[in-house]
Amino acid sequence: MRQGHDGFPDDLVEGGPQHPSPAGGWWSTAYERMRRFSGRRPWLLDGALAAATGAVSLGIGVGDSTGLYRDFDGPAWALTCLATLTLVGRRRAPVTVLLLFCAIWAGYITLGYHPVVNSSGALLALYTVAAARPAGPTVASASVPALVWLYGGLLDRQGSLLAALTQSLVWPAVVCYLGSAARRLNERGQQLAALTEELRRDRQELARRAVSDERLRIARDLHDVVAHHLSVVSVQAGLAWYVLSTDPPAARSALRTVRDTVGEALTEMRGMLGVLRPGQPEITDSPTPEQPAPGLARVDDLLSRIRAAGVPVRTVVTGVPRDLPPGPDLCAFRFLQEALTNVLNHSGGATTVTLDHQPDQFVATVADEGPRHRSRRLPRPAGTGGGRGLIGMVERARQYGGTVRVEQDEHGFTVRLTLPTSPPPPSPESHAARR
Template identity: 50%
Template sequence: MGRDYQLPGFREFDGTALVLTCLANIPLAARRRAPMTVLLTCCTVVAWFLTLGYVPSLNLFGPLLAMYTVAATRPTRTALPGAAATAGVTFYSGMVVEVYTLWTALAQALVATLVAWLFGAGARRLADRNRRLLALAEELRREREARARSAVLAERIRIARELHDVVAHHMSVISVQAGLARYVLATDPATVGAALDTITDSSHEALEEMRRMLALLRVSDADPRGEGDGCDPAPGLGRLDELVERIRAAGVQVAVVVVGSPRPLPPGTDLCAYRVAQESLTNVLKHARGARANVTLDYGQPERLTIRVADDGPGAPDGPAHGHGLAGMRERARLYGGSLHAGTAPGGGFTVTLSLPVGVVPPGRHEPGVTGRRPSPPARPA
C-alpha cells in the first residue's frame, strides 16, 4: 500500500504512518459520546502525521467528520474552537502541498470546514425540531387525557347528584311514612292506609325518575337528543304541587307563595329549581320533622328567579355538615349561573335561598347536563 500510494516529495507510508492513521480514525467510533474530545484528538494526530511528511489526503476525512458531529450535537459557542482546529489542520495540509498557494490553501480550509459545519448545524436544528414536536405531541396527549378524565369526573358528579336527588327525597318520605304506619298500626287503620298509599306513590315516582335518568344515560349516537326513547320530560316547577303534596302527606305543613307572574323556564333552569326545592323540603322532613315550611317563588325580577325555602325548625345541627345535599345544590346553582345561600335564620329555623338567571334558551340548544328535555309548565300559585 505504501509503495503504490506514494507521491514525490513525501515520506513513504510505513508502520509509523499506519499507527498514526489508526489513531486518527479509530476514535471516530466514539464521536457521539465525546465529540469535542474526538475532534481535538483527530486534529492533533493529523497535524503530527503531516509534520512527519506523509501524504496529507490520507487522514483529512477524520477531522471533517468529527467537525460535523460537533456541529450537530453541540451549541455554536462550544463548537467554535473545534471549527478553528479543523480549519487549521486543513489549511496546514494545503500548505504542505507545494501546488497550493496561500490563498488556495486558505480557501480550501474555510470551504471544507464551513460545509461540515453547515451540514452538522442543519442536522442539529432538525433534531431540535423533532424533539419539540415530540414534546408537543406528548403535551397534547396529556391534555387530551386530562380533558377526558375531567369529563368523566363531571359526568360522575352529575349522575351522583341526580341519584342523590331522586333517592334521598323518596326514601326519606318512605321512611317517615313507614315509621308512622308502624306507630299507629293497631290504633288507626285509616292513617296506616294513607301512609301505605304515600309509600306506594313515592316508590312509583322514584322508579319512574330512575327509569328516566337511566334512559337518558343510555342515549345512543343515532338518537343523541333522546327523543325516541319515550321518556317523559324531566321534572320542573310544574310538578311542584306534587312534591308539596308528598311532603304534606309525610307530616310537614308546607305553604307555597308565588310573587309575580310565573313564566316558562329553560329546561336546565327548571330542573335545577325543582331539585333545590325538592332537596330543601326533604331536609325539612329529615331534620325538622313537625316544623312548618314556606316555599316562595319570586318572579319579580325580569331575568331572575329566586326560590326561598324556610322552616321554623331548630336550624342547622351543631358540628360539621354531613351528606351531599347542600354541596349538590350549590353545584347545580353554579352550573346554571346562579347562587345558593343556606343557613340558620336569625329568628330560628333554616333557610335556603336560590337565585337563578332565567334567560330564554334558543330553540335546539341544550344546557349543560340536560339532554332532550322540554321546559315544564310554570308552577301554579298554591
C-alpha cells in the same frame, strides 16, 4: 446534551424527540429501520460509519496517481486505519476524538502523503463536535482542522496556498453550520417533547377532574333522590304503623304512597346509574312522556308527595313562566326537593313555595313557618341528623352561576335559590308596538 449514536443529535436516533421521517415509500421505511437499529446496536453503527469513512480515505490514497506525493505505502495504510479507528469513539468524546484525529492527520501530512486523504474523517469529527457542543467550544475546535488543512497547503509546493486557505476556512465553517443547525433542531425537539409531555399530563389531570366532578354530580343526585324519597317513605310508614289498628283506610293510603314513592325512587336511580353502565337499554331508556325527566315540570308530583306526608304546602308562581335550560331546570328541581325534604325531616309545618320567573333570573323560595303550625303530630323520620344537603345545594347552584341563601327567624327557615337566565325573546306584540 447527549449525542446520537451516529454522531447526530439524539432526536435522529433512539432516546430523543423523534422528528418526522422522510415521507413516502421505501425511504421512509428504511429510515425508520435504521433509527431502530441504531438504538439497539450503537457501537455497531458507529463502527460501520467509521469504516465507510476509512474506505473513502483509503480509496483516495490508493487511487492517487499524480506522482506529486509520497506513494501510499504501508505506513500510510497504518496511519489512515488508525485515524479511522478513532472515529468509533467520536460520540462518547467528540472533542478528544477530533484532536486525536487531527494529530494523526498532521503526522500523515508531515510524512509527505496526500493531505486530502483523511480530510473527510476530520470533517465528520468536526460535525460531531458542532452537533454536541455549544457555539464557543465548536469554534475553538474548528480551528484545529483548519490549521491542519492550511499546514498541508504550506507543505504542498505544487498546490495553491490561496486555495488551501480558502478550503481551510470554508469547509470547517460549512460543517460547523450544519452541525449547529442540527443541535438547535434537537434542542427545539426536546423542548417540544417537554411541552407535549406537559400537555399530556394536563389532559390527564383534566380527565381526572372531569371524572371526579361527574362522580360528585352523581353523588349529589343520589343524595337528593335517596334523602327525599326515603324521608317520605319513613313518614308514611310511621303514619301507617300509627293508625294501623284505628284507621285502616288511612294506613292503606299511606302504604300506597310508600309503594309509589319507592317505585319512583328506583326509576330515578336506574336512570342515573345508567350513566355508569352504558349499553344496557333496560337501564338507560329515556323517561316516558308519563314520567318526564326531573325538572320543574314535575314540581306538582313533588308537592303531592310532601302533602301526602302531612306537610301543608302552598305554591305561588309569579312572573311569566318559561322553560329553563336542562341544567338549571334540574338544579331548581333538586333544590326544591332538598329544601322540602328538610322541611319534612325537621319541621313539618306549613310551607310556601314561591317560583318567581324574572326577565333575567329565576328565583325559587321555600319558607316554612315552623313546627308549631303543623296540623297534627307525625312520627319523626329516623336518621334525620345533620347532613350535607345545604352544601350540595350551594355547589349545584354555583355550577350555573347561581346562589343559595338561608334565612332564619322566630317562625322558621327560608331557603332561596337564584339562577341567572337569558331574557325571554320579544313577543310579536312588542315588535308591533315598537313599529
